[in-house]
Amino acid sequence: MAADIIGEPARLSARDRVRRADRGGGNSRSVPAPLLVPAVVAVAFLVLPLAGLVVRAPWGHLGAALSGADAVQALVLSLWTATVTTGICLVIGVPLAWVLARISFPGQRLLRALVTLPLVLPPVVGGVALLLAFGRTGFVGRLLDDWFGLTIPFSPLAVVLAETFVAMPFLVITVEGALRSADQGFEEAAATLGASRMTTFRRVTVPLIAPSLGAGAVLCWARALGEFGATITFAGSFPGRTETMPIAVYYALENDPDAAIALSLLLLLVSVAVLASLRDRWLRGGGAVQ
Amino acid sequence: MTGQGLSVDATVRRGGFSLAVAFEVPPGQVLGVLGPNGAGKTTLLRALAGLTPVAEGRITLGGQVVDDAADGTFLDAAHRPAGYVFQDYRLFPHLTVADNVAFSPRARGLGKAAARAAARDWLDRLGLAALAGRKPAELSGGQAQRVALARALAGDPALLLLDEPLAALDARTRLDVQAELRQHLAGFAGPCLLVTHDPLEALVLADRLLVLEDGQIVQDSTPGRVARQPATEYVAKLVGLNLYPGRADGAAVTLQAGGSFTVAGHGCHGDVLVAVRPSAVVVSTGQPHATSARNNWPAEVTGLTMLADRVRLDLYGTPPALADVTPAAVSELSLAPGSRVWLSVKATDLEVYPRDHGRPG
Numbered sequence: 183m184a185a186d187i188i189g190e191p192a193r194l195s196a197r198d199r200v201r202r203a204d205r206g207g208g209n210s211r212s213v214p215a216p217l218l219v220p221a222v223v224a225v226a227f228l229v230l231p232l233a234g235l236v237v238r239a240p241w242g243h244l245g246a247a248l249s250g251a252d253a254v255q256a257l258v259l260s261l262w263t264a265t266v267t268t269g270i271c272l273v274i275g276v277p278l279a280w281v282l283a284r285i286s287f288p289g290q291r292l293l294r295a296l297v298t299l300p301l302v303l304p305p306v307v308g309g310v311a312l313l314l315a316f317g318r319t320g321f322v323g324r325l326l327d328d329w330f331g332l333t334i335p336f337s338p339l340a341v342v343l344a345e346t347f348v349a350m351p352f353l354v355i356t357v358e359g360a361l362r363s364a365d366q367g368f369e370e371a372a373a374t375l376g377a378s379r380m381t382t383f384r385r386v387t388v389p390l391i392a393p394s395l396g397a398g399a400v401l402c403w404a405r406a407l408g409e410f411g412a413t414i415t416f417a418g419s420f421p422g423r424t425e426t427m428p429i430a431v432y433y434a435l436e437n438d439p440d441a442a443i444a445l446s447l448l449l450l451l452v453s454v455a456v457l458a459s460l461r462d463r464w465l466r467g468g469g470a471v472q
Numbered sequence: 473m474t475g476q477g478l479s480v481d482a483t484v485r486r487g488g489f490s491l492a493v494a495f496e497v498p499p500g501q502v503l504g505v506l507g508p509n510g511a512g513k514t515t516l517l518r519a520l521a522g523l524t525p526v527a528e529g530r531i532t533l534g535g536q537v538v539d540d541a542a543d544g545t546f547l548d549a550a551h552r553p554a555g556y557v558f559q560d561y562r563l564f565p566h567l568t569v570a571d572n573v574a575f576s577p578r579a580r581g582l583g584k585a586a587a588r589a590a591a592r593d594w595l596d597r598l599g600l601a602a603l604a605g606r607k608p609a610e611l612s613g614g615q616a617q618r619v620a621l622a623r624a625l626a627g628d629p630a631l632l633l634l635d636e637p638l639a640a641l642d643a644r645t646r647l648d649v650q651a652e653l654r655q656h657l658a659g660f661a662g663p664c665l666l667v668t669h670d671p672l673e674a675l676v677l678a679d680r681l682l683v684l685e686d687g688q689i690v691q692d693s694t695p696g697r698v699a700r701q702p703a704t705e706y707v708a709k710l711v712g713l714n715l716y717p718g719r720a721d722g723a724a725v726t727l728q729a730g731g732s733f734t735v736a737g738h739g740c741h742g743d744v745l746v747a748v749r750p751s752a753v754v755v756s757t758g759q760p761h762a763t764s765a766r767n768n769w770p771a772e773v774t775g776l777t778m779l780a781d782r783v784r785l786d787l788y789g790t791p792p793a794l795a796d797v798t799p800a801a802v803s804e805l806s807l808a809p810g811s812r813v814w815l816s817v818k819a820t821d822l823e824v825y826p827r828d829h830g831r832p833g
Binding site: 367368370371372373374375376377378379381385386389390392 | 521522523548549550551554555556558560562564565566567575576579580623624627
């Protein structure tokens, strides 16, 4: 009777046993179709477009497509603006992360929410906001114009500002998380050894969170490199001045699809490289952002 | 009154916990701080180091007020001349041994070369020169402990704080390091506090013992006295004594746990503590008739534990007791849980002392 209810025990081959043991015990039986099918659809949806990009790439004359004056200019502009952006984010974003992680003050939660906002804000809205603040008639822009004769919009500086606005939260969030989870015992030890907070930050805290700092910087750089919405709104798309790679891809698609595909392929390559450099931090199973 | 040593009369609060202590440590003295987990030992060290400000009272070090809740004086950890050896050492993992030891001289303003030289001096003194280039991860427990001590001493502290310095070591290493540590502590000129919950460590390393329980000092005395005349059940257990609170009236002491003892002349009246070594408790299978022991009472064996070379009996009676006997005696008397026995203690083997003994104020 009991055997009827329980049913025949499945016969497991030795290999099945090993596989099940690896997956963590007997709970991992066959995958139910209502879960498996959508999962396969999701994978296909994510992978097929990328595959299309690779298949359609003008492999024969990739070099020629990429060496067009516009493409090279866009590439150079994108690389240096993303790098300068990362530098700015490190200089002002790391101290901000430290303040958020180590100091408690009223309005802290609100400040953290504000800092995180650009992560979810449509970039084009960021561009409009930047224009209203730093534009010729914006409340900061007007002063800059009056005092220094400095006009920011539609210049390479505008590209950097747009990228910084969008990319900085990635660095701040990563570094703040690292600071929070770092063992503050080391900072206490440094204090008992006579180190000021600044010395402790420089000689103990930063070296200890160096891996997260590196990861945050790479994420920030990658986000800056791919920035489109805020940049095109605030900086425009002047070839050689403000036309970054993503913007160049967008325009090239109309009159030189081969160049667009080649540029896209290049950006895809960069993204894969970024992922590879972060693999230990983000691609480990179930890895929460540390 | 305060002199050149350490003087503390303060209350420290951490979360819902409150520690209220008053004591002084003269220069060159090693004060052992003994107490169960949660007694406030680490809280005390943190307050002395300047990691936690006191809520009330003041701390004076070398004649200088370093923390005073009344007038707001507070010298923070970075500016207080206190060396702290943490229980988990907290050696900076990214720095070599030499750079760890040079950290404090550099932080206190020495140039790179001068700090290196100061570090080398301390590494030599503690026999660590050969390890100078290693990272903390490449050190054994005993080596890491010595580096932590060298790092704390290299800052030229006026006060040395050690939080269970040997707790992270295995038993074998602990004995070696203990002997060394004793030497180094003897060479330290300022007051030194050593937190421990190992009574042997306290007896070997400390000149004086402070016993903390529940944020209060329950005993402040020499290690010998604490071991002989423990003030609380906790300390008695640590040093392996039977302890009975009671009331003395002439040669008789009525025990709180029930029963009474006849004690030799001690001159105490009122609330007293009676301490008995388990080895002084004689176990017999029948009631002793012709005996010089003045205290005889029946009991039942409730447990037997094998110690190194003897067996400790848990005995339930009025009062209950621990008794140490030889394994041979256990077999000859056929002792087992449930055995009915008689216990005898000579009046001269009872240590009687006033109950408020060793309490401050």
